[in-house]
Amino acid sequence: MSVPNADRPNEGIVDSAINSVTNAANYVSETVQGKTSEASKEANKEQAKGHIVGKDSIGDRISGATGAISDKFDQTKHEGSASANQHSI
Numbered sequence: 001m002s003v004p005n006a007d008r009p010n011e012g013i014v015d016s017a018i019n020s021v022t023n024a025a026n027y028v029s030e031t032v033q034g035k036t037s038e039a040s041k042e043a044n045k046e047q048a049k050g051h052i053v054g055k056d057s058i059g060d061r062i063s064g065a066t067g068a069i070s071d072k073f074d075q076t077k078h079e080g081s082a083s084a085n086q087h088s089i
Contacts, residue, residue, distance in 0.1 A: 020089055027085035034078035041071035 011019075043052075047064025050056040055064070 023085045023088040027082050027089065030078045030082035030085060034075050034082060037071045037075035037078060041068050041075060044068035044071055 044064045044067035046052055047055050048061050048068055049064075050061055052060075052064075
């Protein structure tokens with residue numbers, strides 16, 4: 001359990017515990033979202049390489065590449081948020 005916050009001296013043990021539980025839930029949520037983005041990124045990379053049957057046209061490959069880039073940004077954002085929440089627990 002985290003210690004009371006120096007910026008909020010009136011925060012009690014219950015508030016501190018609630019904040020810890022909230023941060024833990026946010027950590028789990030951000031971790032799951034990061035893993036989902038990572039899986040999507042890998043699928044889009046395969047599409048960009050033309051390895052997915054029926055999605056190997058140049059337009060599909062470009063779409064896969066742009067999707068992989070977007071998913072990488074999402075993955076990085078979620079991993080950063082998860083790390084911040086983990087350190088706040």
